Amino acid sequence: MTLTFNPDVGMRTSELDYELPPELIAQRPRERRDESRLLVFSRATGTVEHRQFRDIGSCVAEGTLVVVNDTRVLPARLMLERPTGGRTEVLLLERIEGEVWEALARPSRRLREGMRLGPVELLESLGEGRWRLRLAGEPDGEAPLPPYITEPLEDAERYQTVYAQEGGSAAAPTAGLHFTPELLASLAVERVTLHVGLDTFRPVTAERLEEHRLHSERYEVGEEAWARIEAAPHVTAVGTTSVRVLESLARGAPLVGRTELFVTPGFEFRRVDSLVTNFHLPRSSLLALVMAFAGVEETRRLYEIAIEERYRFYSFGDAMLIL
Numbered sequence: 001m002t003l004t005f006n007p008d009v010g011m012r013t014s015e016l017d018y019e020l021p022p023e024l025i026a027q028r029p030r031e032r033r034d035e036s037r038l039l040v041f042s043r044a045t046g047t048v049e050h051r052q053f054r055d056i057g058s059c060v061a062e063g064t065l066v067v068v069n070d071t072r073v074l075p076a077r078l079m080l081e082r083p084t085g086g087r088t089e090v091l092l093l094e095r096i097e098g099e100v101w102e103a104l105a106r107p108s109r110r111l112r113e114g115m116r117l118g119p120v121e122l123l124e125s126l127g128e129g130r131w132r133l134r135l136a137g138e139p140d141g142e143a144p145l146p147p148y149i150t151e152p153l154e155d156a157e158r159y160q161t162v163y164a165q166e167g168g169s170a171a172a173p174t175a176g177l178h179f180t181p182e183l184l185a186s187l188a189v190e191r192v193t194l195h196v197g198l199d200t201f202r203p204v205t206a207e208r209l210e211e212h213r214l215h216s217e218r219y220e221v222g223e224e225a226w227a228r229i230e231a232a233p234h235v236t237a238v239g240t241t242s243v244r245v246l247e248s249l250a251r252g253a254p255l256v257g258r259t260e261l262f263v264t265p266g267f268e269f270r271r272v273d274s275l276v277t278n279f280h281l282p283r284s285s286l287l288a289l290v291m292a293f294a295g296v297e298e299t300r301r302l303y304e305i306a307i308e309e310r311y312r313f314y315s316f317g318d319a320m321l322i323l
Helices: 053-059 174-178 181-185 223-231 240-249 285-294 296-308
Strands: 037-041 048-052 065-069 077-081 087-097 100-106 120-127 130-135 167-169 189-194 217-220 235-238 256-259 274-278 319-322
Touching: 037 053, 037 296, 048 053, 053 181, 053 319, 065 223, 065 240, 087 130, 100 120, 174 274, 189 223, 189 240, 217 240, 223 240, 235 240, 240 256, 240 285, 274 285, 285 296, 285 319
Parallel strands: 037 319, 065 189, 065 235, 235 274
Antiparallel strands: 037 048, 077 087, 087 100, 100 130, 120 130, 189 217, 217 256, 274 319
């Protein structure tokens, strides 16, 4: 990360690049969720502390309301056989209605509309490997681990937060994976729901960040929950998905709907005061959101420090608290 961000001309996607040693990509969760490391960054002072996640209660502002995304990951990765005998991987992204879903399928070039793959009937190609399909019954596949995790997961519940409730996500809101029930009980917590979809898997490919379009994601927030969040003196959002919900509602969005909010450097945060987040992939919309919150140059410095200090990266990696 060596380029200088100029807010007057927007951001080049190349500014989201950084070099990560492959051995820092976490392949499995820690034995205890709250044993993860926590890099604590103060935007006011520029100071950096190295803590453990179990210490988060003593790091956040007094009286803060911690907002978590309680979506539950579906067993959405289906390994199916084509009529010709070849294997096809189908990743369910979102239920459209009844038995009809949107999904990713590969190798997509070998698939045809009307083809049947076990419980799946392909209905319509949507481009970029996406399909509209009909699924007989409920999802009954594997946990949809990201492709950079190459080791099998012994316990599928470790790719769920301890507060996960309503099933609907194609990926975990990973900043929440560090919480234990005991740690959660020690904090003032409120819940929102956003079902994580396609863009978790899709890198930013446009040359300039403003040219990238996010696919919308479904969310829901209860009336009492939003009233409590609005009135809170300080809100700590757990994860980029929680940020998208809170900042959408802060701009007048309904309590139930879809959000296409794309948070990039220069964004004005209206309800999120501090952020818990994991370390994200290069060229991802998630990294752009963190840069918007912490500052572009500051985020580059924090990632350099995390690499020097051998933090673990990505879904099963360590976390950062930005105050």
